[in-house]
Amino acid sequence: MNQVIQNMEKQREFALTQREFEKLTGLVHSLTGIVLGEHKKDMLYSRLARRLRQLGLQSFSQYCELLDSRQAGEETGFLVNAVTTNLTKFFRESHHFDSLTEHLRSLSMNTERSKINRSIRIWSAGCSSGEEPYSIASVINSSVATLKAWDVKVLATDLDTNMIRTGSEGIYKTNSFEGIEGNYRQILEDNVRRKNDVLHIKEMTKNLVHFKQLNLLHDWPMQRKYDAIFCRNVLIYFDNPTKNSLVQRYANLLQPGGMLFLGHSESLHQKPEELRLIGKTTYIKEEAA
Ligand SMILES: C[S@@+](CC[C@H](N)C(=O)[O-])C[C@H]1O[C@@H](n2cnc3c(N)ncnc32)[C@H](O)[C@@H]1O
Incomplete structure (x- = not known):
C-alpha cells in the first residue's frame, strides 16, 4: 500500500513532502479552524498545484517559503479560498x-x-x-x-x-x-x-x-x-x-x-x-x- 502511495507521489508534478503538508494544514487550521486530515492530501495538492503553476513556482517548498515571506498577506487569502468547500444549494434541508x-x-x-x-x-x-x-x-x-x-x-x-x-x-x-x-x-x-x-x-x-x-x-x-x-x-x-x-x-x-x-x-x-x-x-x- 505504502509503495502505491509512494508511486503516486512520484508521478506528481510537484513534490509535496509530509513536512510541507503539515506546514500547510497547520497554517490553514490556525487561519480558518478547518482541519485537513491525511485523507485531504490529494484535495490540497490538486487545489494548490494550480496556484503553483500560476505563480511559476517549481515546488511546494518554494510555496511554503512564499507563505513565510513578507508577501504572504495576499497569498494566505488565496490559500484560504483554495481550501474551503463551498457546496450548497437553494432550500437545502428544507x-x-x-x-x-x-x-x-x-x-x-x-x-x-x-x-x-x-x-x-x-x-x-x-x-x-x-x-x-x-x-x-x-x-x-x-x-x-x-x-x-x-x-x-x-x-x-x-x-x-x-x-x-x-x-x-x-x-x-x-x-x-x-x-x-x-x-x-x-x-x-x-x-x-x-x-x-x-x-x-x-x-x-x-x-x-x-x-x-x-x-x-x-x-x-x-x-x-x-x-x-x-x-x-x-x-x-x-x-x-x-x-x-x-x-x-x-x-x-x-x-x-x-x-x-x-x-x-x-x-x-x-x-x-x-x-x-x-x-x-x-x-x-x-x-x-
Ligand atoms: C459547505 S459550505 C456551507 C454553505 C451553506 N451554509 C449550506 O449549508 O449550504 C461551508 C462554507 O463555510 C465557509 N467557512 C469555512 N470556514 C470558515 C470560517 N472560519 N469562517 C467563515 N466561513 C467559513 C466556507 O468558505 C464555505 O463556503
Missing part, C-alpha cells in the same frame, strides 16, 4: 425553512414584540455562494406577508471572498432548481427572474440580504441580537473545541426564543445549557426564566 417560516409568522404576530421592536435579524454564517441567504429571503418575501411592514435584514457572511462576490451578484444557473422539495420550487420561482438562460435574484429579495466577508474565528461586528442563525455544514470542518466555542457564541448572540440551525450531520454532543433541541439539528434559545 425542513429548516418550514421551522423558520413558523418562527417568523409567530414573531410577526406577537403583539408585545411588534410594539417594541418591529425588526428581524437573521444571520447565514458560512453562506457560501448565497443560495442559503437567498432561500431565507425568499421565504420572508413569499411566505410571511405579515412581515411586510417590518425592518428585516439577512446578514450573509463567509470566509471565502470569491463566494461573497458570487453571492452579491445574485446570478445562478437554471439547474439550481434541481432537487428542490415541495412548494419551495415555486417560492424560488417567485423570487428570481430568468434572463439569457440564467436566474437573477429579484431586487426586492436581493435587497434583504447583505453580504460581508467574515472569518468566524475572529471577532464579530454585530451590535444586536439575532432572531435566527443558520450555520449549516460549516462546523463539520472544525475540531471540537472550535465547534463548541462557536456554538456558545451563537447562543450568546441569539434573542431569547431565537433559533439556531445546524447542518444535517452536525448534532451537538456538548451543547450550551440555554439551547434546547426542538427538531432535527434545530435549536431554540430558552426564554429567560
